[in-house]
Amino acid sequence: MSYDPEKEHLTIPDAEQLVTAKAQNIFDQNLEKKTNLKFSTGKRLRARIRVLEAEVAEFQSSESARLYGLTSEVERAVAKAISEENGHRLYRLIKPLHPADFADLIERHSYTERRLLVTIVGKNFDPEILAELDEAVREEIIPYLSNEVLSSSLASLPTDDTIGVFGGLGEEEQERLLSSISEDGRILVEEGLAYEEDTAGRLMQREVVSVPRNWTVGQTVDFLRISSELPVDFYDIFILDRDRSPLGKLSLSNLLRTKRPVLVEDIMERKFHRVLVHMDQEDVAMLFRKYGLVSAPVVDEKEKLVGMITVDDVVDVIDEEAEEDLMRLGGVVEDDLHGSLVSTTRLRFSWLAINLMTAILASVVIGAFGATIEKMVALAVLMPLVASMGGNAGTQSLTVAVRALAMRELTTTNASKFVIKETAVGFFNGVVFACIAGIVSWLWFGDLQIAAVLATAMIINLIIAGLFGALIPIGLKRLNFDPAIGSSVFVTTVTDVVGFLSFLGLAAYFLI
Known part of the structure; x- marks a missing residue:
């Protein structure tokens, strides 16, 4: 084979192009692999980020709950x-x-x-x-x-x-x-x-911190440090005599501010409130609320210390008593939110039966004026206004009275003043709403006499609602019944009967 310079000259660029093409191909393949790897890695990274975000949200929820x-x-x-x-x-x-x-x-x-x-x-x-x-x-x-x-x-x-x-x-x-x-x-x-x-004996805890009267502050502090039988939470130390009767109480803050050689008897509070073991828990709550107590000793009939009650227990009692009053005002004996269907139905049945009896009484009153209602259809349309307004007004007075009695704010001293005030409130509200209802009735039926009868009956019923809304709870309390039980039934009955009787009676007398 002969040597051809021209051919040799032409083959060098071809070789270079071949090498360049192969290098480009390898580069493209590597770039594609890297791109695919990057895409796959990014996909996995995003998925991991979503998992971490969910965990962070869960952690934040947990911390929020904490x-x-x-x-x-x-x-x-x-x-x-x-x-x-x-x-x-x-x-x-x-x-x-x-x-x-x-x-x-x-x-x-x-x-x-x-x-x-x-x-x-x-x-x-x-x-x-x-x-x-x-x-x-x-x-x-x-x-x-x-x-x-x-x-x-x-x-x-x-x-x-x-x-x-x-x-x-x-x-x-x-x-x-x-x-x-x-x-x-x-x-x-x-x-x-x-x-x-529901007595102090059930409410109290038996773990109590007590020391003899002749101990010093230093002895007491050392005792608190080394004793393994102290309550988890306590606020006062009770000073006892030889018969285990409390002579006074010493707050932890006062103890820690006093020098060690001082006798606890010299710095204790001598005027403090004792709780009898058989005292009703509602009275205990009232004692804590009135005097701002954080703890109190519980004593038996012989004045010996048997336990203590702390403010956290009293908070539960206040909540229970308020809940009980609210439930009884609605005719529910106890909180049945978590009770079974059968027990809830049974507990509510008795008061619904009583309500049925009172409703029948109101229906009897309406039935007595059946002939009057037949002659004037407008009476049937308007008479629920009188009964409804009276029932609402009576419930307002009743609620205030029951709460005031529970808080010991309503006593024999101010009972008459309260009754007069509620009756006056009923009168003034009756006048205002009588005017409004009378105008509506006149515009509706175009009869001024019916409007006057409606207005008069409404004034009468709201006065009665305020009067009996205050008297019924006070009367039940005097008879040693819980005023929250039955008050609403009696007040509603009174306002329904008086409302229907006054409205229909006036209509029968003046319009028929």
């Missing part, structure tokens, strides 16, 4: 975890909750969901949850707890909370739980249950 209680976000997250049967996430959500919030969460769910919420925490079940739960719900979930959890929970609770847990259970369940606690604890619970319900 700071602000049971929020709607936490509730929705818990419901979602329950529906997805995600036990790990559910545990992470409920773990930060305060016992009171966890108790609310349990109460808001169904039977099967409550069981899951209780069992998932296992041995980490907080004893305070039992004290915070509604009685019906507490009795429902106790069988879900193991004997080990129950015994440790009841042992760690203060005696007042333990007695509160036992008090809402049946006898068989009480016996079963008593067998799971120590002998000393069982004795304290049995003694507490021996007191009547």
Whole structure:
């Protein structure tokens, strides 16, 4: 083969082009791989970010629950975890909750969901949850707890909370739980249950901090530091004589500000309020509210110290009493939000039956004026106005009276003044609304006489509503009945009967 310079010259660029093409191809392949890898990595990264965002949101919900209680976000997250049967996430959500919030969460769910919420925490079940739960719900979930959890929970609770847990259970369940606690604890619970319900004896806790009168501040402080049998929370130290009768009380703030050699007898408060063990819990709450107490000693008939009541217990009592009054005003014996269908129906039946009897009485009054109503159809249209206005006005006076009696603000001293005031309020409101109703009636039916009868009947009924709205609760209180029970039924009956009787009676006399 001969050498051809021209050919050689032409083959060099071709070789260079070939090399360049191959290099470009390799570069493009590497770039495509990198692009695909980058795209895949970015996709995985975005997915990971979404997971982290969900975890952050869950964490924030948990922290929000820790700071602000049971929020709607936490509730929705818990419901979602329950529906997805995600036990790990559910545990992470409920773990930060305060016992009171966890108790609310349990109460808001169904039977099967409550069981899951209780069992998932296992041995980490907080004893305070039992004290915070509604009685019906507490009795429902106790069988879900193991004997080990129950015994440790009841042992760690203060005696007042333990007695509160036992008090809402049946006898068989009480016996079963008593067998799971120590002998000393069982004795304290049995003694507490021996007191009547809704008394200071049931409300008090047996763990008390007391010292003899001849101790110094230094001895007392050392005692508080080394004793292992002190209550979890306490605010006052009670100074006792040899017979264990309280001579005075010493606040922790006063103790810590005083020098060690000073006798506690020299700095104690000698004027303090004692609570008798059989005092009604409503009276105890009134005592705390009136004098701004944070704790008070409980004594028996011999003036010996048997326990103490703290302000947190009294807050619960105030809530219970207010709830009780509100329920009874509505004809409901007790809070049946968590009760069964049968028990709720049975509890409400009696007051509905009484309401039926009173409604029949009002119907009898209407029936007596049947001929009058037949002659003037306008009477049938307008008479509900009179009865309705009277019922509402009577309920207003009744509510004020019941609350004032419960707060000890309405007594024999100012009862007559209160009755006169409510009657006057009824009169002035009656005049104002009589004018309004009369004008409406005149424009509606074009009859001035009917308008005058309506206005007169309304004034009469609102006066009666104010009078009996005040008198009925006071009268029931004088007869030693709870004024919250039955007052609304009687007041409604009075205003219905008087309203129909006055309106139809005046119409029959002047118009027929």
